[in-house]
Amino acid sequence: MATILRSVHWTVLTGSGDPIALVSDAVEKTDFRVVSSSPSSIVVEVPRAMLKNRWGATITGTLSLGAKGTDIEWVIDGPGSKHYEHMVTIGEHMPEGSLDNHGIPEAVAKISLKMFGREEIRHLSNVLDRGEFVYAIGIGSLSAKMGIVALTDRRLIFLEKSIGSEDIVEFALGSIGAMSLGKKMGGETLTISHSGTSATITTLQPGQGDLIARKFRELKNQPQPTALNTTASVDPIAQIERLAELRDKGILSDEEFKSQKTQLLGNL
Missing domain, CATH: 1.10.287 (Helix Hairpins)
Structure with missing residues (x-):
C-alpha cells in the first residue's frame, strides 16, 4: 500500500511548559513511541496494530516560534486513512488548555450536539490551519454524506468522518459570492454560491444554518485589515x-x- 503524507498544525500555548516534554509525556500514555527528539524537532513512531486495523506510520514534528506560543508542524507519513486519528490519540493526552483549540469548544457550546458529529469534532482541529478560528458549527448533509459544517475566519468546511473514510470539502470565504438559508421538512438548508457554481448543505438542525449564514454575512462585511x-x-x-x-x-x-x-x- 502506498504511503500518504498529511500535515497537521499544532500551537502549544505560551506558559504551558516545554513543548517537547509535553508531547513526549503524551506519547508515553499511548502505544506509540518517541524515537528521537531535539529542542526543535521530535519523531514519533506509530507501530502496526492488526487488532486496531492500523498501519504503521512515522510522525515528524518541527518546532518554531509563533504568535501564541510554539508552533509544531507535523507531517504524518504512512499508508491507510488514520493519519488524523494518530494526532487525535496524542492530542487527547496533552494537558488541558495547552493547545490552541481554534475556538471549537465555544462554537460547539452554541449548538445541540447529539451522538453524531462527535467523531468529526475530534478531528476538526487537525484540518485547520495555524491561527484559524471557528465561529460556527452545524451538522448536515452534502452529496448524501453526513458530516459537520464549520465556518472559520478563512473558509467554510464540510468534514465527513467514517470507518475508512475522511472526506473534506471546503469553500474559501473569498470564493463564496452568497449564502442563502432555506427550510425543508428535514431541517434547514444552506446554498453556497461559489466560483460560478453552487452547493447545498441540507438537514441542518434548527438554528444551525441561520447561525452560520449570519456569521458569514458579518465576516464578509468586515473591512479588511491593512x-x-x-x-x-x-x-x-x-x-x-x-x-x-x-x-x-x-x-x-x-x-x-x-x-x-x-x-x-x-x-x-
Missing part, C-alpha cells in the same frame, strides 16, 4: 519575552535569540 494595522498589532516586547523563553529551554541558540531580538527592536 498592512499598517497588522504591523501595529505585533508587540515586539512580548515577542522578545517568548524568544527568551525558547532560548532558556534550548529551542533557540543564543545567536538566534540575539538576531531575532535585534530585528524586533528595530520595529520599535
Whole structure:
C-alpha cells in the first residue's frame, strides 16, 4: 500500500511548559513511541496494530516560534486513512488548555450536539490551519454524506468522518459570492454560491444554518485589515519575552535569540 503524507498544525500555548516534554509525556500514555527528539524537532513512531486495523506510520514534528506560543508542524507519513486519528490519540493526552483549540469548544457550546458529529469534532482541529478560528458549527448533509459544517475566519468546511473514510470539502470565504438559508421538512438548508457554481448543505438542525449564514454575512462585511494595522498589532516586547523563553529551554541558540531580538527592536 502506498504511503500518504498529511500535515497537521499544532500551537502549544505560551506558559504551558516545554513543548517537547509535553508531547513526549503524551506519547508515553499511548502505544506509540518517541524515537528521537531535539529542542526543535521530535519523531514519533506509530507501530502496526492488526487488532486496531492500523498501519504503521512515522510522525515528524518541527518546532518554531509563533504568535501564541510554539508552533509544531507535523507531517504524518504512512499508508491507510488514520493519519488524523494518530494526532487525535496524542492530542487527547496533552494537558488541558495547552493547545490552541481554534475556538471549537465555544462554537460547539452554541449548538445541540447529539451522538453524531462527535467523531468529526475530534478531528476538526487537525484540518485547520495555524491561527484559524471557528465561529460556527452545524451538522448536515452534502452529496448524501453526513458530516459537520464549520465556518472559520478563512473558509467554510464540510468534514465527513467514517470507518475508512475522511472526506473534506471546503469553500474559501473569498470564493463564496452568497449564502442563502432555506427550510425543508428535514431541517434547514444552506446554498453556497461559489466560483460560478453552487452547493447545498441540507438537514441542518434548527438554528444551525441561520447561525452560520449570519456569521458569514458579518465576516464578509468586515473591512479588511491593512498592512499598517497588522504591523501595529505585533508587540515586539512580548515577542522578545517568548524568544527568551525558547532560548532558556534550548529551542533557540543564543545567536538566534540575539538576531531575532535585534530585528524586533528595530520595529520599535
